Amino acid sequence: MRARVRALVLALTTTAATTVAALPALPAAAAGATLTVNVAQPFRPVTHVASGGLYGLAENSRPADSTLLPIKVNSLTQPAPGVGQKPNGQPPGGDSLLVAPQATRVGAGEFIRMPDIYPDFPYRWVSWTDWLAKVDTMVRARLNATTVTNVIGWELWNEPDWTWNTAAAGAFTDGWTRTYRAVRALDAQTPIVGPSTATYNRSWMQTFLTHARDTGTLPDIICWHELVEPSRIAADLADYRNLESSLGISPRRVSINEYAATSEVDVPGRVASYVAKFERGGVESAHRAFWYEYGTMNGLVTGNSQPTGTWWLYKWYGDMAGTMVATTPSTQTGLDGFAAYDPTRRIVNVVFGNEAGTNTVNLTGLGALGSSVRVTLLSTPASGRFTAVAAPTTVSTTTRTVTDGRLSVSVPGMVATSAYQLLVEPASGVPAYQQRYEAENASVFRAQRLSAASASAGGYVGRIDNSGTPRTDSYVDFVVNVPAARAYTMTIGYANGTGATATQGLAYNGGAWSTVSYPPTAGWGQFGATVSTTVTLRAGYNVIRLAKGSPYFAGGTGYAELDYIQLT
Structure with a gap:
């Protein structure tokens, strides 16, 4: 969350004991690491889950919308209304309600972090009277x-x-229930x-969940937070x-609303491993x-809203559409990546490092792309937070033959701190711009995102309601x-039962x-019907x-499920 040592130490141990440890070194050169991508094994819609930030936005539209729209910001954690928190010695900022208009403009949801009403970190507890009064004020705001x-x-x-003052406030489990x-x-x-x-600490979590279950x-x-070592993410989630399940609790949605240490957050190669997991x-x-x-969206852009090297990794992520497809690394500690397949344009997009x-990179399940494909390899460096990178580097563009739906791509001279994008598309070409946008890929x-064979x-997206x-x-x-400012015909695929x-x-x-x-x-859930209307859009992002309901809109009637929109 902030430049502090103790939280990093905590993130390196799964026991209650405090263990001092060094940050993990980036991997050294390895001989022949392999990432396998199975395009025929989709496992979830593209929703850009890891394109979010803690305190990502500041007041006065910083960073610029133009830097946020391409990375498809999923969600943010922002300070409470009336924020008092002074992170890293800065004045209070990022008030969740004040930045909400910009977050809405770029399609991002917000968690409100309530204890950031306090100025200090670790938080300085005053009293229960003080805290509950602050809770009341924040919620009413x-x-x-x-x-x-x-x-x-x-x-x-x-x-x-480590921030809860048990001596002054009592046990956290009781404090959680009261709050x-x-x-x-x-x-x-x-x-x-x-x-x-x-x-993530199993013993701590078990005590918390048991108490929360028993008190409703x-x-x-x-x-929870994953601040140091991406290799532990899979085990933490599985545990x-x-x-x-062992506590009889129905499956909860999971958010990791802080990830990557100071030595990692501006390193696109390392970030690729986090996102993949x-x-x-x-x-x-x-x-x-x-x-x-x-x-700066946590260092993705410079102070004057220019993209850094890491921004380009998130831009590649933002360009993904359709479904995420299975990727399998050789190990949990080295080469890793994530991939998507857009069936309407027949584009495979792999990001790794x-x-x-x-x-x-071994790819399987490429049959739908035909026997001849264009393979484009790009890279982006670890430029840090203050050095702008105007564009990624094109490493190579080749035409390759696909055999039995398989293709093996050698990537020589990789730099561990850099990230790479591999685009595979039919050699005959793809549409000049994305025209179909799946509802399940949207904000x-x-x-609810749902599935159906005919979609x-x-x-x-169904269960669209309002009250x-x-x-x-x-x-x-x-x-x-x-590509251009003009009127577009927007076709909407839908169902209405x-x-x-x-x-x-x-x-x-x-x-x-x-x-x-x-x-x-x-x-x-039975799709095939469409309606059409006209929208006049500006060039670039829109x-x-x-909506079934929204500010300044009286509200829709009945129910309709959304399959996609298509702009032509």
């Missing part, structure tokens, strides 16, 4: 912000395994996030799921740790990128609302919202 729609969780405390009930007395709907420990105060989203592990969101200054020397607020790319409050209204934000026409609101780039009507179809 959010409830009064009636145009804020993107708050997706209350984070009740941060790193209680949970205080929030729920005012806000019965916004998800609650916790316990947000500095590290289980968090909706389980959270948590085992613990959850979060995707494979099924986490819902993951946020880059905050070690330095506000307004964390290894030096000559290594190999989904208070609706485009196998997924859709007249921005805390529960459902909407889907599509971040789209078009109500037997009557349903409606939703349509707005883009914060503009005026119009209404989209969806005639009845054969049934729920945000298109389809």
Whole structure:
């Protein structure tokens, strides 16, 4: 969270004992490490789970929207309304309600970190009277912000395994219950996030979960931090799921809302390993740790909003569409990566790193691309936080033959700190720009991603509802990128099993609302029907919202499930 030693020490041990350890060294050159990519094995929709940040935004639209839209920011953890926290000696900033308009413009949800109402870290406990009064003030401030729609969780405390003052405040389990009930007395709907420990510790987590289960105060989203070593992520996630099951607790959504140490966060090769493990592990969101200054999305851009080397890794991630597909590294400590397949454009996008020397990416399941493919390899360096990188480096572009759906690509001269992108597409070419956007790839607020055989790319968004409050209204934000400013025909794939026409609101780039009507179809989850409308977009990135309910929109009628939008 901040430049402190103790949390890093905690993150290096899974026991209650404190063990001093050095940060892990980046891997040395290895002979022939291999990353296997199975394009025929999709495992989840692309949702850019790890494209998030702790204190990622500062007031006055910093960094610029133009640097955030391409990386498809999933979500953020921002300080409480009326923030007092002074991280790393900076003035308080990043108030969750003040940055909400910008977060909304780029399609990002927000967790509100409640203890950041205090100025110091570790937090200085005053009294229960003081804390509960602050909780009341924070929740009422959010409830009064009636145009804020993107708050997706209350984070009740941060790193209680070393910041909670047991001597003054009592046991954290009792403090959690008391705080949970205080929030729920005012806000019965916004998800609650916790316990947000500095590290995953089974014994600590078991005590917490047991108490929360028995008091009816289980968090909706389980959270902890992975601040040092990506190789432990898979084991931590597996252990948590085992613990959850053993306690009879229904599966919780998981967020890792701080990841990567100071020595790693600006190293794209290392970040690739973190992202790969979060995707494979099924986490819902993951946020880059905050070690330095506000307004740079945790070092992804320089102080004047120019991209760093690490930004390009997230840009490649943001370009992913369709489904994430299986990747298998040789080991958990070296070469690793993540990959997606966009079936509408037939593009395989692989991002990898964390290894030096000559290594190999083996791809299988490429049959849909044909026998001849264009293979493009790019790289981006570890430039640090202050050095801009105008563009990634194109290492090579070749035409290769696919045999039995297989292709092996040798990557010579890899640098462990750099990240690499491998694009594989039909040699005959792909559309000049993405035209189809799957609903399940979009920013989904208070609706559900579901699957159906008849849906485009196998997924859709359903249970889109509203009840007249921005805390529960459902909407889907599509971040789209078009080549020219002009009118586009927008075709919407949908299903409507109500037997009557349903409606939703349509707005883009914060503009005026119009209404989209969806005639009845054969049934729920049965796709093939479309409706069309016209949208006038600017060149570059735009945000298109389809909503059952939203500020300044009276609300839709009936129900409609969204499969995709297509711009032509």
